[in-house]
């Protein structure tokens with residue numbers, strides 16, 4: 001089932017999400033629905049708070065075709081290396097992109113949907129995407145990472161979007 005995506009301006013996006021202690025059928029269903037929602041909107045990743053669920057769960061597929069599908073529960077970044085500014089968008093910020101500085105390499109520890117503890121090395125777009133998704137779990141959004149200049153340039157659009165999100169509009 002496709003889920004509604006909460007927009008910037010909605011207070012729920014600012015909450016710190018809680019750890020998942022038990023992988024219940026509801027959690028499995030949520031991951032499945034989040035993947036469906038992510039593919040529908042052609043996103044690279046989606047975090048549970050973006051669909052109104054304040055839990056530490058995120059889904060990603062940087063290939064966007066099912067072959068790079070990954071579900072990460074309680075993800076934690078362990079080692080980071082390098083720094084690079086890359087263009088970034090967010091499903092909660094429709095039609096907005098900004099250049100964001102991110103680590104280029106990292107190791108992420110997480111629990112898989114089958115309950116196994118895993119450790120993945122990521123680089124490039126995958127590293128960028130997981131940093132973006134973990135930001136969501138901490139209530140940190142694209143706007144917080146933008147340069148002052150970019151934020152000023154987008155001020156009107158961001159203001160209109162915040163109003164829509166605060167009014168409970170979803171996509």
Ligand code: ZN
Nearest residue numbers: 089090091092
């Ligand atoms: Zn996002």
